[in-house]
Amino acid sequence: MNRPRATSGPVHALAALWLTTRGLMLWLLVHDSAPLLGGGSVTREVWRLYFHWYGVLVHGSFPAHDTLWQYPPGAGAVLVAPGLLPWWTYFQAFVVLTLAMDALVTVALTRAGTRPGRSLLGAAVWTGGLPLLLHLPLARYDIQVTALAVLSLLALGRSPRAGGVLAALGALVKVWPALVLLGTPRGRATRGAWGWAAGAGAVTLGVFAVAFEHPLSFVREQGGRGVQIESLGGTALNLARHAGWSGRARYQYGAVEMVGPHVHAVAAASLALTAICLALLVLWRVRARHWTEATPFDAALCAVLLFTVTSRVISPQYMIWLVGLAAVCLTSRHTSQRPVAALVLAATALSTLVFPMRYGDVIDGTWTGCVLMLARNGILAAAAVLSFVRLWRAARPVGKSVQTTEPRPGSGRLPDRALTLS
Template sequence: MTRRPVPRLIAAWLATRALMLWLLALDSHPLLGGGGVTREVWGLYHHWYGVLSGGGFPVHDPLWQYPPGAGPVLLSPGPLLGLLPGLTYFRAFVALTLVADALITAALLRVGAAPARSLRGAAYWICGLPLLLQLPLARYDVQVTALAVLALLALTRSTRACGALAALGALVKVWPVLVLLGMAKGRASRSAWLWTAGTGAAALAALSLGFAHPLDFLHNQGGRGVQIESLGGTLLSLASHAGWPGTVRYRYGAMEFTGPYVSLVADASLALTAAALGLLLLWRVRARHRTPATPYDAALCAVLLFTVTSRVISPQYMIWLLGLSAVCLTSRHTVQRPVAVLVAAASVLSSVIYPVCYDQVMAATWPGTALLLLRNALLLTAAALSFTRLWHTTRPVPPLPAQQRHPALTSPRTT
């Protein structure tokens, strides 16, 4: 792709975001969640804004499970910071989410228009985000994804900026620190990690001075169970059709299974997450051959592995995967193109699961269970394919046989 499609891509962004805003206005329709999607912002986020405005984090609220960096993000739409005066909290939140979305798009367009790069990443993000309907505009995961995307795209220009952005993203929702995993060992990697540690420490110190109990979220994270949309939740949903007596309850901000063996499934998920981390570290140690896309591909692979092994797979997690897939597609060297296709397909199914058919999923009916099974099978396939392609692309190249390195050794002599 060349520079010529840029105006068309900008027009596509405007059209698709107008469509998402229209869907947001129709949020109360039963097929779009009956008001449940936007309730997160005007109900929960606005409530937390009131608590944060008082100088403390929601200490005794089991729904608060986010690192302290989420505080400034949730404060930004309100009048306290004065970023968008005159707007209600809900409208200001949506406006700031669109600003973060536009920032991601602009960064992908700028990088994609450079020589030897591709605008496919920008096109993927522009067309991929609306696959999640109005949901991205009512969650702050677009803002988090913006920090991760900018960190990856800054890597070729400034390891300091990359590390600082990754640290800020990790303080908001932890996972952006994974974007550093694919950096080649050496001075650049040390610089990025040092800036990540330094920026993270400085930002955490500043937040600790401004807010009370910044690390209280860790208590609530430890008590989480198995969300119905997770891989373990899919197994329990299938088990309910075989007579398993578990039930679904609203706990820790999500619909979770409760009943016999749930804690065992949760422990198994944690063990799989640990195994995924081990695989990624093994890859990092053994990787020898790298391409310009390796940091991008590794970031997508890492987040995919941590997503599929998690006890929770909320629909907004797909925003992360769409953003990282888009970054991969800006490079002509990426090996994650089929993975990006699977992520897009899983995003479509995620929208069908939530909000369209969420009642069926909560009731563990056969249609709801089938939707979960298919979506999570796509994500599991994407994770396995991503790691396999990453491993084979970066493994050491075996030396050529002597006959191929020195053809003259085996060629007949001429006299």
């Protein structure tokens, strides 16, 4: 009976912080046309692009032959959802649903943090970290995707099957949530999570294939993307402009990309680095012997960080994913990713300076824009390396003895304490 009274104060403080920060984000959304806030560029994606896709989707087809449609079919469900609230405009309904998913993540992290041996720091990081991106999170559907990934990770400990289903649904909206299952302990938990993820993904994809035309049209457009100006490769090319490189920035495929000599080589290098990161993660998975309750959380953050840093595209909304996964890590006192979470928050704050506040400098390749991108991406790269190093070290066996905390037979639950496998 003492625990509810002991946690009621921090929970009420978190609720007050959420209401205050989300009210401020809504105020910024209303004043989006201010030059310092991007001159309307943040909200334009919802009321112009998303609403256009909504008009196509409600007629039973995905936007085939649209170079801007680069998302798995599950994204269609998110973009159609505002139509369930016809008493508001599409933009208003989209923001309301985004706030609802944001609140759901906050509640889930808070509940996880109030359990014995857990921490409310994760809920605080999500509540206070998301507004570092100003109003951008309310004008993108990445909160919805992150919510599925967060709920999947939090469900894994009690029901690997439910965690697998939620990860599959997230992967059908934006592919990266599939990575959250990387850290499930070998054995029954992995078989349950991965098996149900595969099954749920196949069934859901089949439903989309029956209900809509061209469900896989995004594959063709995704393959045509180049090097976005905000990626590591784009930052290097932007700096090369000061050394005489003849390339330039151009809007294409829904983003500002670099065009000119050697761009294809930079894109190929990014793909090669992604492949190397995948190999490292597989090696970690094979060599890992020691699990704690935080290992699935830590592995998810590490994997998404590595794939984000080596991507040809590092849009500012990608930081929403990282803040959400860092928050999940910090719900556990056993996490190895505390310093990584701090770096993620620093990179998130810098992302706001990059877009929307000084995006013109980034596009023009001024020294201000280059320094901002170098700082943001440098911090992200450092966070990715540190995350993998700490994940690798945390997975080393404690000793020669085999310590196990197995779930009860038939329970399907993951261990709450350390688990060392021989």
